[in-house]
Amino acid sequence: MLSKERFTAAAQKYMDMIFRLAFSYLKSREDADDVTQNVLVALYRTDKDFESAEHMKAWLIRVTVNECKKMLRSPWRRRGEPLEDYENALGFQAPEDRELYDAIMALDAKYRAVIVLYYYEGYSIRETAQLLGVPPATVGTRLARARQQLKFTLTEADRL
Amino acid sequence: MTERERVRRALEPLHASDHTLEEVYAMIDRDKAVKHLKRTGRNTVRTVAVVAAMILALSVTAYAVGEYTGFFEAVFGGEDAGRQTYDLALDSWDENGSQKTMQIVTEGEPVDQETAQRVLDGSVAGGASVTAGGVTCAVENIVLADNGVGALTYTVEAPDGLPDMTVTDPVWGYFYWDDAYAVSADGKIGLLNAPILRLPGEGRFGGMVDERTALVSATETKIEATVYMALFGDESWPDALDVYFFLDEKQNKAEAYKLTLTLPEPAQTTVLTAEDGWTARLSPMGLVIEPPAGNPYGNDYSFEDLVVHLADGSEYVVERAEPYTVNDRVGTIHEGVQRLVFNRLVDPAQVTSVTALGSGQGYRDENGQPVPWDQVSPDGNALRPGLTEFEDALDLTFTQ
Numbered sequence: 073m074l075s076k077e078r079f080t081a082a083a084q085k086y087m088d089m090i091f092r093l094a095f096s097y098l099k100s101r102e103d104a105d106d107v108t109q110n111v112l113v114a115l116y117r118t119d120k121d122f123e124s125a126e127h128m129k130a131w132l133i134r135v136t137v138n139e140c141k142k143m144l145r146s147p148w149r150r151r152g153e154p155l156e157d158y159e160n161a162l163g164f165q166a167p168e169d170r171e172l173y174d175a176i177m178a179l180d181a182k183y184r185a186v187i188v189l190y191y192y193e194g195y196s197i198r199e200t201a202q203l204l205g206v207p208p209a210t211v212g213t214r215l216a217r218a219r220q221q222l223k224f225t226l227t228e229a230d231r232l
Numbered sequence: 233m234t235e236r237e238r239v240r241r242a243l244e245p246l247h248a249s250d251h252t253l254e255e256v257y258a259m260i261d262r263d264k265a266v267k268h269l270k271r272t273g274r275n276t277v278r279t280v281a282v283v284a285a286m287i288l289a290l291s292v293t294a295y296a297v298g299e300y301t302g303f304f305e306a307v308f309g310g311e312d313a314g315r316q317t318y319d320l321a322l323d324s325w326d327e328n329g330s331q332k333t334m335q336i337v338t339e340g341e342p343v344d345q346e347t348a349q350r351v352l353d354g355s356v357a358g359g360a361s362v363t364a365g366g367v368t369c370a371v372e373n374i375v376l377a378d379n380g381v382g383a384l385t386y387t388v389e390a391p392d393g394l395p396d397m398t399v400t401d402p403v404w405g406y407f408y409w410d411d412a413y414a415v416s417a418d419g420k421i422g423l424l425n426a427p428i429l430r431l432p433g434e435g436r437f438g439g440m441v442d443e444r445t446a447l448v449s450a451t452e453t454k455i456e457a458t459v460y461m462a463l464f465g466d467e468s469w470p471d472a473l474d475v476y477f478f479l480d481e482k483q484n485k486a487e488a489y490k491l492t493l494t495l496p497e498p499a500q501t502t503v504l505t506a507e508d509g510w511t512a513r514l515s516p517m518g519l520v521i522e523p524p525a526g527n528p529y530g531n532d533y534s535f536e537d538l539v540v541h542l543a544d545g546s547e548y549v550v551e552r553a554e555p556y557t558v559n560d561r562v563g564t565i566h567e568g569v570q571r572l573v574f575n576r577l578v579d580p581a582q583v584t585s586v587t588a589l590g591s592g593q594g595y596r597d598e599n600g601q602p603v604p605w606d607q608v609s610p611d612g613n614a615l616r617p618g619l620t621e622f623e624d625a626l627d628l629t630f631t632q
């Protein structure tokens with residue numbers, strides 16, 4: 073089990089990453105917060121001997137993905153504030169950042185998770201495949217389709 | 233601005249709640265309080281566990297090496313091997329929480345026993361077994377090739393009923409971290425009792441052996457399965473391998489059900505080369521593909537059409553995109569080295585070429601030159617400034 077100091081440092085370092093991935097799956101602030109808390113409690117309780125920060129991060133991503141699946145299957149998904157209210161309160165640096173955010177969130181959940189892991193977290197296709205439990209070719213296909221959809225959505229937005 | 237930087241800016245505003253850590257500590261404190269109330273009965277359990285471990289230490293036995301006909305069938309395919317279609321449950325869920333699936337085609341073929349004996353002569357070893365608490369875990373045989381691939385067969389047997397068995401009909405197995413998930417034809421996922429393989433000194437939570445488990449048969453008292461395995465990167469097989477059998481979800485018996493196998497001499501490989509310095513190391517049970525030094529792809533390349541061509545004019549499709557065909561058992565990639573375990577026996581002497589169609593992604597510098605993958609991000613976090621992404625089509629033919 074991690075010491076309290078090491079746990080706190082890890083929780084502070086990774087909680088936004090966990091939340092971001094959970095939000096990309098669930099599109100709900102409340103559910104993503106619940107998943108983040110559950111994953112951090114799992115980290116506190118685990119007796120795993122993490123070999124490195126990367127090992128811990130990959131483990132956290134796997135647990136987050138599993139928690140999100142459980143949450144999606146659960147009949148107890150919380151209903152919280154309207155998503156739009158939450159999104160309007162987010163501090164984007166530029167209007168085009170909000171446009172891209174909206175376009176990403178309009179994608180199917182399977183594309184959103186790949187986008188977060190590949191683009192945001194910087195994992196390779198193989199690593200993303202391992203973390204999500206799908207063949208690498210599937211990740212490649214999802215990335216290509218996500219890019220295509222994003223380009224289409226953003227081009228359409230420009231035309232409006 | 234690169235695509236990665238644009239996505240980062242778009243998702244950067246998403247942050248966990250300010251109260252996350254407070255909530256987590258409150259949850260942990262509640263958990264501690266409940267555990268305190270339950271503590272009374274735990275010493276008894278501990279005593280039982282220690283006794284079980286002591287009995288176990290005395291009951292590990294070595295197996296003699298026997299005939300390998302059944303073993304080769306279990307690893308490479310018996311008379312019933314052929315074309316099959318599976319539903320693979322995806323990490324994708326619709327708005328109602330239902331899991332989506334995709335179809336996978338596999339094409340097996342019955343093993344030629346004479347060829348198996350010839351090309352794997354000396355590369356098969358007998359296993360070992362361990363018994364504790366009424367459960368016997370046994371590795372029966374193991375076979376290895378020196379391009380870092382291998383397979384073993386194992387059984388878990390308990391006359392009074394297998395512990396925590398949740399799967400009786402898995403047709404596809406995945407292994408990630410500590411859990412093995414099997415997906416049945418109807419898309420259900422369950423835990424499969426799978427051994428975990430570790431190099432000596434790695435301990436339970438190492439990860440230098442990747443594996444996939446395929447069930448041969450299962451009853452309420454016995455499970456028979458085959459494990460296909462591949463090392464990461466350029467590791468070579470050591471003299472011994474640790475095998476942990478995890479028989480329940482919490483894996484708290486893992487240390488008790490541990491075997492150490494003495495490994496056989498790995499089967500030799502044949503080196504094939506392709507354009508631009510790509511190499512492939514072929515063995516009777518797998519293929520290792522390595523891009524040239526200084527390549528821009530690292531792990532970011534994949535093949536959608538990978539075919540082994542044989543002297544009699546036939547071909548073995550290892551992977552193909554349409555229909556989605558997966559005739560390899562394990563695929564790993566580490567620092568650009570891709571390792572695949574075949575689902576059938578291949579006689580390297582009969583291979584004329586290996587063709588690979590796919591794509592690779594990398595970055596170019598300001599002068600339009602591809603940047604070696606290990607120089608893209610000097611600090612391991614941020615990209616070197618001024619890089620632009622590109623994608624190459626790969627069309628390779630490997631020959632001797």
